Amino acid sequence: MPHDEVSPFQRTRAKQLRREMTRAETLLWRYPKADRLAGLAFRRQTPMGRYIADFVAHSCKLIIELDGDSHNFEEQVRHDEQRDEWFASRGYRVLRFTNDDVMKNLEGVVLSILEAAEQAAPLSLTLPRKGGGNPSASASLTSDADTPEEP
Secondary structure, three states, X not given: OOOOOOOHHHHHHHHHHHHOOOHHHHHHHHHHHOOXXXXXXXXXXXXXXXXXXXXXXXXOOEEEEEEOHHHHOHHHHHXXXXXXXXXXXXXXXXXXXXXHHHHHOHHHHHHHHHHHHHHHOOOOOOOOOOOOOOHHHHHHHHHHHHOOOOO
């Protein structure tokens, strides 16, 4: 799927938001920044189309939004619903928390995000390393096969 165009204004605004993170965003960012959330790579204040996602993990299409007091007004709630629908139309799941949730229950917020990230994380198959396997096990198999049987 092609990327949506991001305006130069959106890019500049995202950079500004990264420099001026709220206290709640700063506290929460410690976890995805250090890959502590299911080992996923999150990005912060990421422009996507005409919106800027607070935190996003593109690999599993998970967005985390932190809402301040302004999100309690009916007009802002409608705007948030439109944002969420736009993200959902591109396959993203949006988790919303209030700044107050993060400040009072950071551990609970992190656990909720971790659970959602683990559910959304793509399955990865681990491949054997080059020449893989247990060297001593393969040596014993080889030595058994090379030993002639006794009559």
